[in-house]
Amino acid sequence: MPRKSFSARTLGANALKSFAHPLRLRLFELLDEHGPSTATRLAALLGQNTGATSYHLRELARHGIIEVVPGMGRGKEKFWRVTPGGFSYGDPAEDPEAASALTYLLDDLVRQRGAELNRWRSEEERTREEWVRASVLARRSLRLTVEEASGLRDEVLAVLERYRGLSDGRAQAAQAEPAAPPPGTGHVVVHFDLFPVGETHQEETP
Template sequence: MGSKSFSARTLDANALKSFAHPLRLRMYELLDEHGPSTATRLAALLGQNTGATSYHLRELARHGLIEVAQGMGRGKEKYWRVTPGGYSYGDAAADPETASALEFLLDDLVRQRGAELARWREEEPGAPEEWVRVSGYGRRSLRLTPEETGALRDEVFEVLQRYRSLSEGREPGPAGPRDPSIGHVVVHFDVLPLGAGRDASDASDAPDEPAS
């Protein structure tokens, strides 16, 4: 079963290599969480100088990861925002340099997810009750074929796409009061065929995983 694309674009080799930079990844995370911002504000948050953040913002924009937020800022001041529609990393890279960049990005994705889970565990006791009620941790261990696994993945991404479209119409502004009923909600979803790389003989000797 072929993989459907639920993102506005797939990053090409040049974009992957450019994005695989610790500061650019952190700047993208801040724009994603807090909404449009300037190079000056990001510099203050990250302990960098404005020249550095301006350069890295332009690099992110050059590859379509962020864009200028129209109608914000005065004079030459620019507000940058995450480009709507999202992105995907695509298939395995062909050349070693791009493959290394992709590995870096995937490792950072794992780091980010772990950090977000740990952050919510810390914040949950003090969070408003209405948000605690609708939060959740989920894990399921299933026995599926590759075709069934692909269908599951695509169905979940179709649901996420509907809510992403809803979310992108609610981009926060750089200042002023925010609607307290709308929060920054992070959804983690992974489909991991664990053990698929083992020999059949090794897999047959392994104990069954506990159901969850």
């Protein structure tokens, strides 16, 4: 069963190489977590100068990873946000630099997930009860065929895509007042991983 894409964009080789940069990844994380922001504000959070931060933001925007929020800011001031619709990582094909960049990005994704889970465990006791009840940390160990595993992956990702559409729609509607999210909503992170265990290629013995 071929892998389906559930994102609006797929990052090609050049985008992968551009994104695999520690400061750009951190800028993306901040925009994803806190919403629209300016280069000046982001530079202050990261201890960087505004010129360098602006350059890296433009590089992210060049590949469609982030974008300028229309109608926000005064004069030449720009507010940046994560581009709605998400993205997926493309196939680096025969480009060694792109393959290395993809490895870097996937390793950073694993790091980020671990950091987010650790943060949630430390914050859970101070979180409102209704959000604690809505949360879950779950693990399942299943015995499936390749086709069944692919089907499970696609079904879960389709559900996530439906809820991402709902979230993106709210973000678009609140564009005029980005600092005031819709009442009752909160920033939710969803992790989903599916991978085989013990299915690595075995070297043949003569």
